[in-house]
Amino acid sequence: xxxxxxxxxxxxxxxxxxxxxxxxxxxxxxxxxxxxxxxxxxxxxxxxxxxxxxxxxxxxxxxxxxxxxxxxxxxxxxxxxxxxxxxxxxxxxxxxxxxxxxxxxxxxxxxxxxxxxxxxxxxxxxxxxxxxxxxxxxxxxxxxxxxxxxxxxxxxxxxxxxxxxxxxxxxxxxxxxxxxxxxxxxxxxxxxxxxxxxxxxxxxxxxxxxxxxxxxxxxxxxxxxxxxxxxxxxxxxxxxxxx
Ligand SMILES: [Zn+2]
Numbered sequence: 473x474x475x476x477x478x479x480x481x482x483x484x485x486x487x488x489x490x491x492x493x494x495x496x497x498x499x500x501x502x503x504x505x506x507x508x509x510x511x512x513x514x515x516x517x518x519x520x521x522x523x524x525x526x527x528x529x530x531x532x533x534x535x536x537x538x539x540x541x542x543x544x545x546x547x548x549x550x551x552x553x554x555x556x557x558x559x560x561x562x563x564x565x566x567x568x569x570x571x572x573x574x575x576x577x578x579x580x581x582x583x584x585x586x587x588x589x590x591x592x593x594x595x596x597x598x599x600x601x602x603x604x605x606x607x608x609x610x611x612x613x614x615x616x617x618x619x620x621x622x623x624x625x626x627x628x629x630x631x632x633x634x635x636x637x638x639x640x641x642x643x644x645x646x647x648x649x650x651x652x653x654x655x656x657x658x659x660x661x662x663x664x665x666x667x668x669x670x671x672x673x674x675x676x677x678x679x680x681x682x683x684x685x686x687x688x689x690x691x692x693x694x695x696x697x698x699x700x701x702x703x704x705x706x707x708x709x710x711x712x713x714x715x
Contacts, residue, residue, distance in 0.1 A: 476627075493513045521588070533573060622662060632679075
């Protein structure tokens, strides 16, 4: 599943659509009034976590690629079209995605301080929200999109390793200063991830899908925790609480 930085990068690839008028829209996404959309001008593209937001003057179209979403720019794929947007000069088509119509501007629907890549991101608020879930495992809490919108499984595994916290640690047992380190690292890594994409470089993961810990060479442990894969090092990641 794409994480926040991948969606931000996609937004950058689509920014040429801003200022263009929608000629037609179609697809099988439910509850989108396709016949009422043409003639609207795209004023902005934004992201909120893993969501891509096409902002028009009086409505917003939200796209989430989910697990298997695909898209094509000025091209089509041999799949069932979920949402296709044909502008004056360019078009974009989404498949196997979750697409929604939102009346009005996105400011009424999104809490920007939760979005890791937004200038309004509030690290102190994120720590406060984590602290309110003392019984949660940190590996689950970091994926909570109400707390860290945009964080996905790769970012989660990497920041726990970089900041030496075991994924089975209970949030309430981790000192708030260490939670703050994790939150700050999530922001830093998100922008690094974006830079890798802009440069067309391979992601330089230190623990995710690796066989050995990049720090000490210990064999990486892979475990399903909370339904998601955790990659971690038993030697250099500290377990807070009983786990
Ligand atoms: Zn290690």
